[in-house]
Amino acid sequence: MSSANQFSIPTINDTPSDFNxxxxxxxxxxxxxxxxxxxxxxCQFLRPNAIAxxxxxxxxxxxxxxxxxxxxxxxxxxxxxxxRQNGFAHHFGLLEFSGPGLSVPYREDxxxxxxxxxxxxxxxxxxxxxxxxxxxxxSTKLRDAIVGxxxxxxxxxxxxxNSNIGLFSCGQHFPRLRILQLAVADxxxxxPRNVKRFWQNRGIxxxxxxxLRWAFQEGASTKTQGTRRGLGLNLLKDFINKNHGKLEIYSxxxxxxxxxxxxRFQNINNSLHGTIVNIILRCDxxxxxxxDEIPVGPLF
Amino acid sequence: MYELKVANLVGDRCVTSEDGQKVYDxxxxxxxxxxxxxxxxxxxxxxxxxxxxxxxxxxLKDFSSDKLNELLEILNLGPNGILALxxxxxxxxxxFQDPKIKDALDTTIEEEAxxx
Numbered sequence: 203m204s205s206a207n208q209f210s211i212p213t214i215n216d217t218p219s220d221f222n223x224x225x226x227x228x229x230x231x232x233x234x235x236x237x238x239x240x241x242x243x244x245c246q247f248l249r250p251n252a253i254a255x256x257x258x259x260x261x262x263x264x265x266x267x268x269x270x271x272x273x274x275x276x277x278x279x280x281x282x283x284x285x286r287q288n289g290f291a292h293h294f295g296l297l298e299f300s301g302p303g304l305s306v307p308y309r310e311d312x313x314x315x316x317x318x319x320x321x322x323x324x325x326x327x328x329x330x331x332x333x334x335x336x337x338x339x340x341s342t343k344l345r346d347a348i349v350g351x352x353x354x355x356x357x358x359x360x361x362x363x364n365s366n367i368g369l370f371s372c373g374q375h376f377p378r379l380r381i382l383q384l385a386v387a388d389x390x391x392x393x394p395r396n397v398k399r400f401w402q403n404r405g406i407x408x409x410x411x412x413x414l415r416w417a418f419q420e421g422a423s424t425k426t427q428g429t430r431r432g433l434g435l436n437l438l439k440d441f442i443n444k445n446h447g448k449l450e451i452y453s454x455x456x457x458x459x460x461x462x463x464x465x466r467f468q469n470i471n472n473s474l475h476g477t478i479v480n481i482i483l484r485c486d487x488x489x490x491x492x493x494d495e496i497p498v499g500p501l502f
Numbered sequence: 503m504y505e506l507k508v509a510n511l512v513g514d515r516c517v518t519s520e521d522g523q524k525v526y527d528x529x530x531x532x533x534x535x536x537x538x539x540x541x542x543x544x545x546x547x548x549x550x551x552x553x554x555x556x557x558x559x560x561x562l563k564d565f566s567s568d569k570l571n572e573l574l575e576i577l578n579l580g581p582n583g584i585l586a587l588x589x590x591x592x593x594x595x596x597x598f599q600d601p602k603i604k605d606a607l608d609t610t611i612e613e614e615a616x617x618x
Contacts, residue, residue: 350548350550353548357519357550421593421596434551434552437551501571501588
């Protein structure tokens with residue numbers, strides 16, 4: 203397998219058309235054969251969703267026995283700075299480190315049973331690397347609440363994605379926009395396919411957008427053994443709505459948007475390999491709601 | 503009364519189903535013997551539903567709400583934890599205790615499917 207295909211990475215933000223670019227890039231690269239070289243000369247900026255996706259795609263290709271090379275020397279200074287600051291460049295062969303700047307480190311996590319240290323690694327990442335850098339001024343209690351609901355994404359992915367290569371996270375602080383972003387990508391089965399399979403076994407055919415809508419319902423879970431589950435996405439949605447954040451999920455050929463207390467679920471033309479979750483939080487404390495006291499009463 | 507310090511068993515982050523199962527395994531034999539339990543969450547900080555689903559939610563398949571209110575006391579659980587725990591209990595009660603509501607999601611989705 204000596205031949206190599208070279209692909210140009212364009213500028214990728216996080217608008218729907220940018221996700222469309224990611225879908226097309228992923229489909230083109232993953233359907234190629236032979237080794238893969240990525241060139242950054244046409245790229246002016248990469249958002250965390252793009253970086254997490256590129257990392258996962260590279261590992262998927264490597265998992266097929268193909269070699270992946272990122273030509274970091276072709277990257278404009280601004281792009282190279284981001285890729286060095288978040289550690290992506292180091293993960294893919296560039297030895298020099300730089301300070302983190304405004305970047306939240308790129309990380310790769312294996313799937314399978316959650317080891318105790320993996321749980322702590324991810325919670326530490328969310329607590330200290332993503333939220334704990336002074337960008338979002340929230341109390342310790344609220345910070346812990348945010349980490350708890352965002353953990354639900356990781357848990358869902360570990361539980362449901364069936365990804366062979368794991369999951370990939372990356373974040374960035376945008377001071378002028380006063381937002382904090384986190385993207386988590388996996389190259390697993392995808393939410394619609396998982397939900398479709400669940401309902402097909404019960405004689406019901408659902409479109410992808412309806413599958414995604416169902417996944418956000420309270421108590422919706424494709425796992426039925428032993429105990430009731432299926433609160434993760436619902437809790438995350440409630441949190442995003444209460445705190446003026448934005449949550450987007452691209453999974454295969456469907457898209458979910460939770461923003462401004464509105465929900466949108468739709469089918470999209472291109473199909474993404476796996477799932478990208480994109481979370482945006484506001485950095486202003488006044489946007490956050492936190493209930494300090496909750497009447498308990500009889501619990502059950 | 504048997505008192506279980508949750509932080510001593512699973513640490514301060516109560517987020518995984520594996521850790522929730524540890525708590526369940528610790529308390530369920532005692533509940534079956536009608537022993538009162540105090541789950542003390544002092545020192546815990548971060549909570550997520552997978553933990554509570556296994557630690558507490560699945561108790562509802564074994565015991566009635568009245569029995570659990572009588573035997574299980576929750577201590578020092580902060581508002582983050584209470585919020586998640588209450589949602590888990592509500593969700594588990596639907597599933598384990600009310601056969602009419604148990605299929606509500608199925609009905610909803612079936613109606614959606616028929617609308618197509």
